[in-house]
Amino acid sequence: MRFKKRKPAREVRIDRFDAQGRGEGADASGRRWSVRGAPVGSTVLTGGKDGVRLGLVQAAEDAVTPPCAVFGVCGGCQWQEMPLARQRAEKHAALQRLLEPLGGVDHGMLAAEAGYGYRNKIELTFGVGRYLLAHELNTDIKREGRWLGFHAPGRYDRIVDTPDCNLASPAINKVYARIRADVYASGFAFWCPNEHVGFFRNLVLREGTPESGGEAPVLVALYTFPGDDAQAAWLRARAPTWGAACVGWFENAANADAAIGDLREVLVESGQGLSIRAMLGGVHFQLSPTAFFQVNVPGAELLVSAVRRMLGTNAGSTPDAPRVLWDLYCGAGLLGLACAAEFDAVYGIESVAAAIDDARRNAVDNGITNATFAAGNVENLLSDLPSPTAIIVDPPRNGLHADALRVLATMASYQTESRDLVLVYVACKPSSLLRDGVLLKQAGWVCTDWVAVDLFPQTVHVEVVTRWVVGVSGG
């Protein structure tokens, strides 16, 4: 048998973020490395597999102590060791380097104040195999047991036992603490993903907007294996004590480990069924357990304002032409509905049919009558839409589908002289934006402006809003 020779570990002094949000820096020979979770200003050990942080040689001068006991292992956060201002400055600098080929005026980084407690949704998993932290190895803490928390990255069968999450809102943590104490006390089995036995499987908590200064309402969706009478009686008795606005009990008999299932019973009613209300961009949303919604509302307010600003007042500036907005990849309609007052007609497209149902209901609830939503893939439905004066695209992480990109690129060449067309591209993965943006630019679109929004403090993720034009204002 041949063994692969292990590459020696190297000391790397980290001097910036790379395009994926990893720490990047040089070793003694000048070779550059990208290392996951390596803070700018620190010196780390890496080697073997490129990108793995093997150890910390010297902390950065401005290093801070991570507040989370499970930081680095739960997989949620990467930058708790860096002060928030430094995270944001480094994210912005990395974007400046990455997006340079697109051009456009850089409007910096928008960010809400909170660096913690901003998430309005968390999803946890029940399991029987604990992910042992370094200091828990060779102690009395056993791997086998009943654990509730986040999956260890890449480990479907190991749970990072998580009593609370510093990214989640205080209201979510409060309800979570009660549920956690109860399920441990219940004696019912947690799910074993190898043997496919157990009762408790997944737990989703989602926060809405408080009504006039009250506590934020929390929706709970609890996913279990189909339950017996004793389990049903226990849930009916305990759920009302958790302090949640509504609690849904879903049953999932399938082997695959995911927060999915059929609604068995609404254990606690909010008055609006199994949903809570949230407010964003001046629009009321009714959120069901599965509806897509921005997880950082104060940050998303800044995102919506940026989109509005970038659509501008010149969208459809020809006085007698109808102002038509396309909201592509619209989810539950957030961006289109928030901008609907500026347009004669809004057309939203989204592949998830349930999200389109939500978008239609949200339009009705908000008295918005000029928005039409269609379920399907953007790349298939795009050509059927009436000609736009403004377009929003907010695609998933892998960016625009090639066919959708082709249609949008072609629009640059048949644009009439009589009116401008504005495209606002919202990107959650900047490298996908770069790839699509280079093609848009080649086709004749001009990037005039961009701004970053720090929707996800403590993590590698960042959102970018870019404005594109063709026609007279594109020069």
Ligand SMILES: C[S@@+](CC[C@H](N)C(=O)[O-])C[C@H]1O[C@@H](n2cnc3c(N)ncnc32)[C@H](O)[C@@H]1O
């Ligand atoms: C980043 S989210 C945008 C959601 C929305 N704009 C918002 O801010 O709430 C991307 C959305 O694109 C949808 N999606 C993914 N692929 C799609 C496709 N090919 N056609 C239409 N929608 C798609 C996803 O379901 C998801 O809701």
